[in-house]
Amino acid sequence: MENFRFKNTVEIIFGKDTDTLTGKETRKYSDKILLHYGGQTIKNIGLYDKIIKSLREEDINFIELAGVKPNPVLSLVKEGIEICRKNSIDFILAVGGGSVIDSAKAISIGALYDGDVWDFFTGKAKPKGALDIGVVLTVPAAGSESSVVTVISNEETQLKKGFHNSLVLPKFAILNPEITYTIDHFQTACGAADTIAHILERYFTPTPKADLTDRLCECAIRSVVDNVAIVMKNPEDYDARSELMWASTIAHNGILGTGRIEDWASHKLAHELSVLYGTTHGAALSVIFPAWMKYVYRHHVKRFFQFAVRVWNVDPCFGTQEEVAVKGIEKFEDFLKNLGLPVRLKELGIAEDADFAAMAEKELQWGLLGNFVKLNQDDIINIYKIAL
Amino acid sequence: MENFRFKNTVEIIFGKDTDTLTGKETRKYSDKILLHYGGQTIKNIGLYDKIIKSLREEDINFIELAGVKPNPVLSLVKEGIEICRKNSIDFILAVGGGSVIDSAKAISIGALYDGDVWDFFTGKAKPKGALDIGVVLTVPAAGSESSVVTVISNEETQLKKGFHNSLVLPKFAILNPEITYTIDHFQTACGAADTIAHILERYFTPTPKADLTDRLCECAIRSVVDNVAIVMKNPEDYDARSELMWASTIAHNGILGTGRIEDWASHKLAHELSVLYGTTHGAALSVIFPAWMKYVYRHHVKRFFQFAVRVWNVDPCFGTQEEVAVKGIEKFEDFLKNLGLPVRLKELGIAEDADFAAMAEKELQWGLLGNFVKLNQDDIINIYKIAL
Numbered sequence: 001m002e003n004f005r006f007k008n009t010v011e012i013i014f015g016k017d018t019d020t021l022t023g024k025e026t027r028k029y030s031d032k033i034l035l036h037y038g039g040q041t042i043k044n045i046g047l048y049d050k051i052i053k054s055l056r057e058e059d060i061n062f063i064e065l066a067g068v069k070p071n072p073v074l075s076l077v078k079e080g081i082e083i084c085r086k087n088s089i090d091f092i093l094a095v096g097g098g099s100v101i102d103s104a105k106a107i108s109i110g111a112l113y114d115g116d117v118w119d120f121f122t123g124k125a126k127p128k129g130a131l132d133i134g135v136v137l138t139v140p141a142a143g144s145e146s147s148v149v150t151v152i153s154n155e156e157t158q159l160k161k162g163f164h165n166s167l168v169l170p171k172f173a174i175l176n177p178e179i180t181y182t183i184d185h186f187q188t189a190c191g192a193a194d195t196i197a198h199i200l201e202r203y204f205t206p207t208p209k210a211d212l213t214d215r216l217c218e219c220a221i222r223s224v225v226d227n228v229a230i231v232m233k234n235p236e237d238y239d240a241r242s243e244l245m246w247a248s249t250i251a252h253n254g255i256l257g258t259g260r261i262e263d264w265a266s267h268k269l270a271h272e273l274s275v276l277y278g279t280t281h282g283a284a285l286s287v288i289f290p291a292w293m294k295y296v297y298r299h300h301v302k303r304f305f306q307f308a309v310r311v312w313n314v315d316p317c318f319g320t321q322e323e324v325a326v327k328g329i330e331k332f333e334d335f336l337k338n339l340g341l342p343v344r345l346k347e348l349g350i351a352e353d354a355d356f357a358a359m360a361e362k363e364l365q366w367g368l369l370g371n372f373v374k375l376n377q378d379d380i381i382n383i384y385k386i387a388l
Numbered sequence: 389m390e391n392f393r394f395k396n397t398v399e400i401i402f403g404k405d406t407d408t409l410t411g412k413e414t415r416k417y418s419d420k421i422l423l424h425y426g427g428q429t430i431k432n433i434g435l436y437d438k439i440i441k442s443l444r445e446e447d448i449n450f451i452e453l454a455g456v457k458p459n460p461v462l463s464l465v466k467e468g469i470e471i472c473r474k475n476s477i478d479f480i481l482a483v484g485g486g487s488v489i490d491s492a493k494a495i496s497i498g499a500l501y502d503g504d505v506w507d508f509f510t511g512k513a514k515p516k517g518a519l520d521i522g523v524v525l526t527v528p529a530a531g532s533e534s535s536v537v538t539v540i541s542n543e544e545t546q547l548k549k550g551f552h553n554s555l556v557l558p559k560f561a562i563l564n565p566e567i568t569y570t571i572d573h574f575q576t577a578c579g580a581a582d583t584i585a586h587i588l589e590r591y592f593t594p595t596p597k598a599d600l601t602d603r604l605c606e607c608a609i610r611s612v613v614d615n616v617a618i619v620m621k622n623p624e625d626y627d628a629r630s631e632l633m634w635a636s637t638i639a640h641n642g643i644l645g646t647g648r649i650e651d652w653a654s655h656k657l658a659h660e661l662s663v664l665y666g667t668t669h670g671a672a673l674s675v676i677f678p679a680w681m682k683y684v685y686r687h688h689v690k691r692f693f694q695f696a697v698r699v700w701n702v703d704p705c706f707g708t709q710e711e712v713a714v715k716g717i718e719k720f721e722d723f724l725k726n727l728g729l730p731v732r733l734k735e736l737g738i739a740e741d742a743d744f745a746a747m748a749e750k751e752l753q754w755g756l757l758g759n760f761v762k763l764n765q766d767d768i769i770n771i772y773k774i775a776l
Contacts, residue, residue, distance in 0.1 A: 001565075001630040003403025008396070014647065015391025177389075209627040212611040212635050219603035227599060239597040242389040246647060247600050255643065259402065259634060 001210050001259035008253050010146045011172040014246065016238075018176045019047065019136055022093070023054035025172050029132045030091030034084055035062040036104045037095040038069065042138060045182050051095055051136060063087055068096060070281065071274045072103040074118060074154045080107035081117060084131060091132045094170075098142020098194075098281075104133050105150035105168035118154060121161040130165075135173040140180060140245040141191035141282060143198055143252025145173035153275055159362075160271040175249065177241040185232060189339035190282025192228040192244065196221050197270075197285040198251040202262045204296075204303065204372040210260040217256050218310045223247055225311075225335060232339070265370025266292045269383060272359045279348050286341035287348065290333040291387035296373045301325050307332075345387045356384040389598050389647035396641050398534045399560040402634065404626075407435065407524055407564045410481070411442035417520045417559055418479030422472055423450040424492045425483040426457065430526060433570050439483055439524060451475055456484060458669065459662045460491040462506060462542045468495035469505060472519060479520045482558070486530020486582075486669075492521050493538035493556035506542060509549040518553075523561040528568060528633040529579035529670060531586055531640025533561035541663060547750075548659040563637065565629040573620060577727035578670025580616040580632065584609050585658075585673040586639040590650045592684075592691065592760040598648040605644050606698045611635055613699075613723060620727070653758025654680045657771060660747045667736050674729040675736065678721040679775035684761045689713050695720075733775045744772040 013021060026033060035051070042048045055062055065080050083089065084107060094104035109127040110117030119125035135145045144150070150168055153160040183191070203217040224247050230240035250256065269292070270284035279287075297304040305321045308314040308328020312335075318324050336343050345354070360380035368374040375383070401409060414421060423439070430436045443450055453468050471477065472495060482492035497515040498505030507513035523533045532538070538556055541548040571579070591605040612635050618628035638644065657680070658672035667675075685692040693709045696702040696716020700723075706712050724731050733742070748768035756762040763771070 001403070001627055001634070003406065005399060005401050007399035011393060011395040012646075013393055015389070018391065211615060211627070211631050212608065212638070215607035215611050216604055219607045220600065223600040223603050239389055239599075242647065243599050246389070250600070250643070255638070258400075259630065 002207055002261060004258050006254055006258050007166070008146060008169065008255070010170050010253070012146065012175060012249065013172055014175045016176060016178060018174045019050055019179065020054055022051050022134075022136055022174060023056070023058035023060060025174065026055065026060055026091065026093055026134050027058040029134070029171055031059060032061045032087070032089055033063075033091040033093050034080060034089050034107070035064045035093050035095065036068065036080060036107070037064075037066050037100055039066055042095055045179065047095065047136070047138065047179060051093075062093070063089065068100045068103045070099050071153045071160060071278070072099040072106075074106075074152055074156075077103055077106040077110060077117060077152060080104075081110040084111040089131070091134065093134045093136070095136045095138065097137070097139030098144040101133075101135055101137075101142070101144035101170070102150040102152060105130075105144070106152050106163075107131070108133050108168060109165070120165075121152060121154070121163045127165060127167055130167040133168070133170040135170045137173055137175050137245070138179050139183060139187065139191060140175075140248035141194040143195070143248050145170060145175070146249045146253035148254070151271070158275055160275045173249070175245050177238060177245045180241050180245060181236045183235075185340060188228065188231055188235070188244075189341050190280050190286075191248065192224050192339065193282040193286045193336060193341055195224050195244070195248040195251045197266065197282075197289055199256055200289060201264045201267060202257040202260060203307070204263050205260040206371050207260040213256055213258055213260055214306070215310075218307075220247055220250060220256065221311050228339065261371045263370045263372045265372070265375050268363050268369050269380065272363055273348065273350070276359070277348055277350060283342050283348070286336045287343055287345055287387050288383070290329060290336065290343055291383050293329045293332070294386050295379065295383045297325050297329065298322075299373050304328055345384065352388060354384070356381045359384070390595055390649060392646050394642055394646050395554070396534060396557065396643070398558050398641070400534065400563060400637065401560055402563045404564060404566060406562050407438055407567065408442055410439050410522075410524055410562060411444070411446035411448060413560050413562065414443065414448055414479065414481055414522050415446040417522070419447060420449045420475070420477055421451075421479040421481050422468060422477050422495070423452045423481050423483065424456065424468060424488055424495070425452075425454050426488055427454055430483055433567065435483065435524070435526065435567060439481075450481070451477065456488045456491045458487050459541045459548060459666070460487040460494075462494075462540055462544075465491055465494040465498060465505060465540060468492075469498040472499040477519070479522065481522045481524070483524045483526065485525070485527030486532040489521075489523055489525075489530070489532035489558070490538040490540060492523075493518075493532070494540050494551070495519070496521050496556060497553070508553075509540060509542070509551045515553060515555055518555040521556070521558040523558045525561055525563050525633070526567050527571060527575065527579060528563075528636035529582040531583070531636050533558060533563070534637045534641040536642070539659070546663055548663045561637070563633050565626060565633045568629050568633060569624045571623075573728060576616065576619055576623070576632075577729050578668050578674075579636065580612050580727065581670040581674045581724060581729055583612050583632070583636040583639045585654065585670075585677055587644055588677060589652045589655060590645040590648060591695070592651050593648040594759050595648040601644055601646055601648055602694070603698075606695075608635055608638060608644065609699050616727065649759045651758045651760045653760070653763050656751050656757050657768065660751055661736065661738070664747070665736055665738060671730050671736070674724045675731055675733055675775050676771070678717060678724065678731055679771050681717045681720070682774050683767065683771045685713050685717065686710075687761050692716055733772065740776060742772070744769045747772070
């Protein structure tokens with residue numbers, strides 16, 4: 001096991017009707033806030049009205065900044081920073097999924113920094129403080145409500161980059177599974193794929209032994225697999241929606257990565273698809289992860305054997321260790337397909353003529369990708385080709 | 389799933405040589421502390437000298453209060469409170485296992501309260517503040533380093549009672565698995581039993597559905613079972629000691645209880661054995677838990693079936709659902725026996741003539757015990773009798 005530090009200070013407020021507590025929880029920190037969200041969705045489901053009512057009941061002044069889109073962009077972050085500065089706002093309430101939360105996180109560190117907030121993403125500067133953040137989560141997927149990460153796309157440079165710092169951890173995150181009833185099949189599937197991907201980035205580790213977190217990872221994936229199947233049949237199954245929501249948080253709050261080196265190569269390959277082709281994050285991961293597995297499994301067949309047996313119930317006596325390992329990858333790919341997710345680049349409209357070499361070059365500008373196997377340009381091109 | 393709030397602010401600092409960071413971590417909070425510990429053990433293993441050196445390097449003044457024994461007592465807590473008050477101490481460094489940490493927690497709330505600290509345990513008063521606490525953990529078992537609980541024995545009233553409040557959460561906990569190499573077979577076994585018991589108190593829930601935490605509980609137990617076996621053969625296996633140490637923290641940091649009602653009846657029955665007979669906590673749990681299971685399993689056979697299949701690998705087709713359930717309890721009891729732990733009261737020197745009725749009456753003074761099944765006096769007597 002590797003040495004590690006673990007601390008996660010987010011207060012999770014989970015369950016039915018918890019969104020009605022938004023005003024009260026926010027009021028513990030501020031009475032003048034930026035209300036940050038996407039667009040029409042939270043209005044259509046009645047959440048917007050509930051939030052406004054809850055804020056007004058606590059006499060909280062708010063300025064709205066809507067317009068966050070999937071793969072949140074730097075320009076809107078800068079707009080949010082300006083609003084916070086001009087109005088002396090010290091708290092951001094993010095109502096939405098990972099994109100809204102990531103945008104809020106970037107605003108929170110940018111508002112207290114005189115330079116360009118992008119400096120944090122390129123490593124030119126380190127933040128010394130951040131505005132407080134509260135979250136009302138609408139989409140269980142990114143785990144951003146309890147993670148130390150924000151991922152922002154710079155439209156000018158066509159770069160999608162993550163920034164890690166515990167300063168961006170929200171003060172609280174309200175998770176009401178009922179809010180997720182209206183998430184459609186495709187987005188539910190993308191959320192499940194994203195949750196599983198966050199676990200897999202930790203599961204596939206070069207750390208030789210980390211038994212407890214191996215097992216926690218495996219059973220968290222199993223829970224997502226079982227419960228997303230229930231939700232696909234009955235989108236209003238409260239318990240199954242609850243499991244998906246809580247799993248998405250646990251997948252990314254750091255506990256599943258304790259004592260082990262994480263990978264994160266597949267996320268970087270998937271980010272590039274989102275930047276260039278606008279692919280939904282979960283769908284991009286659904287294409288990349290099986291291809292990555294097919295390319296790297298020979299480096300540690302035993303780990304993929306364990307993945308096959310413990311997560312996908314492959315009979316350990318089915319064949320050689322390698323055959324069992326490959327069967328596990330097949331089962332994972334079948335699971336994604338059955339959810340209606342793409343598993344090939346061509347399903348995203350990306351063909352052989354895509355400039356994989358240029359994509360790889362861009363991804364490698366900060367060094368080799370991943371840790372389970374360290375990927376160079378040829379490796380990345382090969383993985384994209386396997387995904388065709 | 390039940391509605392819940394979850395927040396755990398303890399910083400875990402885990403791994404080799406992390407005890408050398410004690411001074412630096414403490415200095416973030418204070419330069420005048422109470423150094424609280426048990427007795428000779430930490431001196432014998434060289435830990436005491438390392439801690440003193442580390443504190444001196446950071447110019448931290450300390451007053452020592454040693455003498456914490458298993459089942460920590462109120463009189464020493466009061467002594468600690470006096471020392472803190474007289475010397476304007478604002479930080480307690482607990483070096484030890486659960487007893488030392490629990491004692492430190494009680495001192496931390498008592499020092500800022502004008503009345504009798506026992507008032508918190510009887511529910512007469514609620515603390516408004518607490519001194520900061522840091523921990524260097526020496527025994528993986530109680531999980532107190534990351535829990536909101538302290539359990540103290542009142543020698544005068546012969547009561548052992550727990551008190552829950554997030555105020556007592558330590559600021560940091562240093563966990564170096566190497567420190568645990570010298571823990572002997574019996575104490576290692578007791579620690580594993582305690583860890584598993586903390587998980588079982590959450591696992592056996594009346595909440596109908598809580599799939600993810602069910603699975604997290606099951607795999608955490610599996611990890612303890614596998615790794616304690618390794619440690620019994622090789623006490624200096626770093627990875628296995630690490631797994632036991634991290635599992636003991638995760639078992640009791642609250643995450644395995646999210647979304648579910650917990651039980652805790654067995655702990656109360658076991659506490660009584662410790663108070664009356666001085667039984668080591670883990671050993672008391674080892675006697676009580678199988679007896680509790682045999683008494684209550686018929687209330688929810690399906691859950692014990694799941695416990696048998698998922699935790700103890702009992703073939704689900706072995707027999708009827710009840711036969712499988714019973715086999716699981718047998719396997720759990722065999723596991724405890726094989727660790728060298730007692731599983732019968734007579735092994736503790738307690739026979740039929742013990743006054744189980746009086747014990748039950750005392751335990752019931754604050755209401756029925758447990759939630760999986762609510763136990764009354766007859767139930768408790770029956771469980772003790774099964775344990776004979």
